[in-house]
Amino acid sequence: MNAPPTPGRGPRRFGWPQRVFSQVLLMQLAIITGVTVLVTGLFLAPLSAQLDDQAMRRALAIAQSTAAQPGIVEGLRTTDPSARGPVQSAAERVRQATGAEYVVVMDRRGVRWSHPETDRIGEVVSTDPRDALRGRQVMEIDSGTLGRSARGKVPLYGSPGSTEVVGAVSVGIEYDSVRARLLGAIPGLLAYAGTALAVGALAAYLISRRLQRQTHDLAFSDISALLTEREAMLHGIREGVVALDAAGRVRLLNDEAQRLLGLGPEAAGRPLEEVLDGGRTADVLTGRVVGDDLLTVRGSRVLLANRMPTDDGGAVVTLRDRTELERLGRELDSTTGLIDALRAQDHEHANRLHTLLGLLELEMHEDAMEFVTEVVGVHRATAEQVTEKVQDPLLAALLVGKATVAAERGVSLRLAPGTLLPDQVVDPRELVTVVGNLVDNATDAAAGSDGALIEVGLRAEGRTVVLRVRDSGRGVPPDQHARIFTEGWTTKDVPAHGKRGLGLALVRRLAERQGGSATVSGAEEGGAVFTVVLPEALAEPDPESASAAPDNSATTPRAATRGDNR
Numbered sequence: 001m002n003a004p005p006t007p008g009r010g011p012r013r014f015g016w017p018q019r020v021f022s023q024v025l026l027m028q029l030a031i032i033t034g035v036t037v038l039v040t041g042l043f044l045a046p047l048s049a050q051l052d053d054q055a056m057r058r059a060l061a062i063a064q065s066t067a068a069q070p071g072i073v074e075g076l077r078t079t080d081p082s083a084r085g086p087v088q089s090a091a092e093r094v095r096q097a098t099g100a101e102y103v104v105v106m107d108r109r110g111v112r113w114s115h116p117e118t119d120r121i122g123e124v125v126s127t128d129p130r131d132a133l134r135g136r137q138v139m140e141i142d143s144g145t146l147g148r149s150a151r152g153k154v155p156l157y158g159s160p161g162s163t164e165v166v167g168a169v170s171v172g173i174e175y176d177s178v179r180a181r182l183l184g185a186i187p188g189l190l191a192y193a194g195t196a197l198a199v200g201a202l203a204a205y206l207i208s209r210r211l212q213r214q215t216h217d218l219a220f221s222d223i224s225a226l227l228t229e230r231e232a233m234l235h236g237i238r239e240g241v242v243a244l245d246a247a248g249r250v251r252l253l254n255d256e257a258q259r260l261l262g263l264g265p266e267a268a269g270r271p272l273e274e275v276l277d278g279g280r281t282a283d284v285l286t287g288r289v290v291g292d293d294l295l296t297v298r299g300s301r302v303l304l305a306n307r308m309p310t311d312d313g314g315a316v317v318t319l320r321d322r323t324e325l326e327r328l329g330r331e332l333d334s335t336t337g338l339i340d341a342l343r344a345q346d347h348e349h350a351n352r353l354h355t356l357l358g359l360l361e362l363e364m365h366e367d368a369m370e371f372v373t374e375v376v377g378v379h380r381a382t383a384e385q386v387t388e389k390v391q392d393p394l395l396a397a398l399l400v401g402k403a404t405v406a407a408e409r410g411v412s413l414r415l416a417p418g419t420l421l422p423d424q425v426v427d428p429r430e431l432v433t434v435v436g437n438l439v440d441n442a443t444d445a446a447a448g449s450d451g452a453l454i455e456v457g458l459r460a461e462g463r464t465v466v467l468r469v470r471d472s473g474r475g476v477p478p479d480q481h482a483r484i485f486t487e488g489w490t491t492k493d494v495p496a497h498g499k500r501g502l503g504l505a506l507v508r509r510l511a512e513r514q515g516g517s518a519t520v521s522g523a524e525e526g527g528a529v530f531t532v533v534l535p536e537a538l539a540e541p542d543p544e545s546a547s548a549a550p551d552n553s554a555t556t557p558r559a560a561t562r563g564d565n566r
Contacts, residue, residue, distance in 0.1 A: 029201055039193070040190070052150060056141070058173060059139070060171070062098050062152065066105070066171065072105055073157075081111060082121065083118035085113065088121060100171050102116045104171075111125075137152070138154075147174075148175040150173040151172045153170045235255050239256060240254065240258075240303075241318055242316070249269060250270055253268055302321075305319055386415065390458060395425070398435060411452040411454055413456065414453070414456075421459065424538045431465065434532055437506065438467070442473070442528075445474065446472045454470070456469050463538045464516075464537065468531050473528065481520050507532060514535055
């Protein structure tokens with residue numbers, strides 16, 4: 001990343017702010033102000049028309065109630081227009097009672113019979129009365145002798161139920177009062193708008209401050225750059241990274257994590273338990289199992305996991321692939337064991353040479369020949385016994401080597417009765433891993449016990465291989481039968497090169513991956529019995545080879561020949 005600019009250098013520029021907090025605050029204030037002004041305008045625009053309509057309807061209602069008084073029509077018919085006449089008196093009472101600006105009663109000629117200014121009585125009205133004299137009701141805003149007003153005009157009928165129009169009644173409401181009502185409503189409306197604007201501005205400020213804390217007061221360009229760098233880093237490193245939210249859903253899964261866990265991009269957004277189908281890996285990633293550098297097995301991979309909680313309740317888990325390291329560690333263990341065995345054999349071989357030398361010096365040649373024949377024959381008999389019953393060269397070689405190592409530790413390794421495995425193993429390396437782990441564990445368990453013994457049984461049931469390893473050790477407590485196949489469970493000391501507790505977990509995973517199983521039980525003679533079932537571990541037999549091979553042919557030469565070729 002480029003170094004941040006040093007404060008105080010370069011000219012100070014004014015313009016659009018760069019921080020997320022400032023930009024969001026300004027945008028929110030602009031939006032709130034615009035909405036407030038718009039709402040206020042939309043409210044004021046129809047308010048004037050509504051006040052005008054209310055004033056005109058009020059004037060019309062006063063005119064209708066005035067026209068309904070019987071004395072008005074009678075006064076038109078029996079008296080002349082005058083300031084002291086009954087029509088003027090009745091109209092003035094109505095005007096004073098209702099607060100109207102004027103109440104004018106006119107005859108069919110448009111001559112006023114009442115008016116607030118009595119000197120205008122007897123004159124023709126200043127506005128056109130024809131619509132009212134034709135029997136129609138009129139509402140309007142117009143100007144007359146008293147100025148602009150809201151008016152209501154109704155016809156004056158000769159008698160109730162009659163259609164004869166004898167005059168009209170015109171009532172006016174002073175327009176200045178309507179305008180005053182409008183102007184009087186504006187301060188209150190502006191006060192409400194100002195209060196709403198202030199509340200909105202305060203809410204916008206609080207939201208922006210919260211956003212400022214969450215974004216660490218970064219600019220949009222900084223956030224974009226950080227996102228780009230994060231994506232490049234996450235997808236470029238050779239460690240798996242899994243980010244979880246507070247609800248345990250997968251928030252982020254980089255390419256290496258997808259490869260190590262065997263997942264795809266569609267896992268993002270789904271609960272981790274649903275994605276991983278439970279197990280120790282899910283327990284480690286969700287935090288149910290706590291600790292540093294936790295080991296777990298996913299498929300055929302050995303993973304090292306570290307979990308770091310985040311402030312929002314989620315977590316970030318890093319995964320490292322230790323499969324090759326564990327394999328090298330196991331090879332180192334095997335090599336160390338082999339070196340110890342060779343060192344012991346060297347001492348034994350030296351003892352045998354000293355014995356042979358003594359026999360030769362004593363000129364006991366026949367005894368020397370018998371001694372050599374016996375020593376060589378025991379080793380050859382053991383190898384031939386294994387290759388006769390276990391026809392796969394890799395497995396046979398493994399068992400012969402394990403028997404030698406076990407013998408040097410005082411443990412006898414033998415094949416169980418009925419052992420017979422044809423040379424049809426689909427993946428010998430996986431079976432070698434399973435057998436090697438179980439025999440190593442059995443050797444460690446049986447070493448030092450009375451009559452230390454390991455019994456290995458391999459048999460074929462169709463295409464299924466059934467492996468049974470029994471030892472004479474202390475056995476496994478019944479309450480530990482389920483936990484013994486869990487990653488990290490061990491009773492041994494941790495070696496210098498790494499961790500233990502993975503062998504049996506790998507055995508179980510290899511068995512389950514082929515649709516089989518791995519179980520442990522107690523032996524009647526004492527010790528433990530591990531049974532592994534591997535369906536479809538053998539290839540379909542070749543009918544032509546089976547029919548061509550003689551029934552009494554020995555398998556030892558073929559196996560030995562293949563072993564020599566290797």
